Amino acid sequence: MKFPPKNLAPPDAAARRASRPVICYPINDLPVLDPSFYERARCELALISKTTVPPRDAATFEVAAGCFFRIVCAEGPQVGDLNLWNADDMDERFFSGKTRALHGTHVSTGDRLWSNLPYMRPMATITHDTLDWYGWDDDGGSVHDVIGTRCDPYTNVLLNGCEYHHCCHSNLTRAVSKEKRISLAEAEKHVHDVLNVFMCTGFTLDTHQYFMKASPVRPGDYLEFFAETDLFGALSACPGGDCSASHSSENAQCFPLTIEVYKADPAYTGDWQPPARSTYSGGDCGAGSRWRLRSD
Template sequence: MAKVPAAYQATRGSILDVDRDFYARLTDPAARTRVEALTVPIREGLAWRVPAGHVLRLSTLEGPQVGDLNLWSLHNPRERFWASRTRQLQRAHVSTFDRLWSTLPYLRPMATIIDDTLAGYGVDGSGVDEEGGRVHDLLGTRCDPYVNRLLTGEDFDHHCHSNLVRAVAPFGLTEFDVHDVLNVFQCTGLNDDDQYFMKACPAREGDHLELFAEIDLLCALSCCPGGDLSVDLWGPNARDPLATCHPIGVEVYRLDPSRLEGWQPPGYAPYRGGHGLHGPAIDWAAEKRRRFGVE
């Protein structure tokens, strides 16, 4: 089958044209200092802050485990991770040098993936296995108690959606702020009937995914109650996957300032039009300064 080119392609020098040499230098352990270490317990959620210019590492501490990640601008939670646009601009399963993009009208990279120990997963390190499975999924979204009730007739309060709701409540956010996720360490794909499938997580103890925070972030992660997804959660073979659940580690690193020379947080998308409506166009940069007092 002929390879069809991607619809969204970077032009040289655009914000999609990632400086790989710069981001590769940020993985040097000698040029960073750990400033926070947290653990997301099994079947629970946790939220934390990551300042711009810092590195976030998510790790499978004791064995394979799937996690559901949300991101918000720390100073303006209306700006949050946009899974579907990231899927278009990057790919359906993200890895090193892919970026996680924010919603309209902001549309800027919130974080850039700089290291991924599962980047060589699959057949001959291709990133895809024999059944079409790939890791770090943007195809699906979080499990939630609403769908679970429809499928099973039962209530369960520790789905990823509920875990994220509890995690962000101390930061003044609500269920309405929880959004589509990046499924870290999760292996998924589409079958021959174009239906979404999930496979057992291929991560092992000590695997990790690292993201460079392009802006000040509020992050939240759910340690999925499905564990490593090796057990069916719904259908005739469903059973409790508690034995497959493991915690996920969270670490935040401050980088040596010399590694950040020439870097600055990205600005909002430069569109200043009025969408064809009458009246003056909104200058979003000026609005940000007015509302939040930040550049």
């Protein structure tokens, strides 16, 4: 619900609204992405692992830097919530907010998934998207969003007054806890905002509220990534199925998802190296130093 304004528009309201938008983060100066490198690298791929994510559950996986991985629609329309961490340091993780600021509300081929501060580097690059034909629909919706946070039991209690234990947040927490052999409380601290894979979302044109609609994904569709760093990942098969009606539900028809990891032929990757973390020095503290309060 949106409340009507209580204040009259000033005489220059039209002029204020007419100011031109300015892109907050122009990406022309980002490190140059060479599409031909990724096309060459994916020419000959060898499948090295396959992980099934059961409906209304999550699974973890690992991808070595320089390898590819695909999230595949296996049996029926299904969306997934993806978390990524540096395999050697879980303090470095996918930063959906900065990815959104750099690449927009929805991502596809050529866009990158960036890590959080102070690391701020590409973790993965999207190299193929079988749903790139979808574009934008008449409702303003598109697929693979970095808007939503993930369905979670806390919001479910707030809005519905009941507990549900297979929200994507819960699924990811359990999967991380199991794989890393840590408590649920510790694992929950690592779970973060997601890439909503295959999910079709946008903002309503009247109230500008976040919406979802039936995903266009079908069996055989996939979203493919190149691992820019060694990755530890977790993927939840959302309890909303294709999210055409609701999420956090036992009523939606749900299907498994598959994670496939591929090794590229070294002949095509050449002397490629993982990107370095941010070179920001930390202000006047010097490179690699911790922040300190200035005495002046």
